[in-house]
Amino acid sequence: MATKNKKPRGKIDLLEMSDIERTKFMEKIKLSLRQSISEVKLWRTLLQYESITINGHVVFSEDGPLKGLVMQKGDL
Secondary structure (H helix, E strand, O other): OHHHHOOOOOOOOHHHOOHHHHHHHHHHHHHHHHHHHHHHHHHHHHOOOOEEEEOOEEEEEOOEOOOOOOOOHHHO
């Protein structure tokens, strides 16, 4: 399993970071949270329907995996 090979992350002390480093770190965390929230909202919406069709192509069905749908950073 890939999770066993990961090294434990050290704790980060925001007070020891410079203002620029802290700002970049916080922006990275905010972006990650936004992406996670968008993904959760997408899955919640998908699970409400048996199938979703876009331009005649089934992109989601209860019986199969999600295919043919891509979200990019600009779509958030």
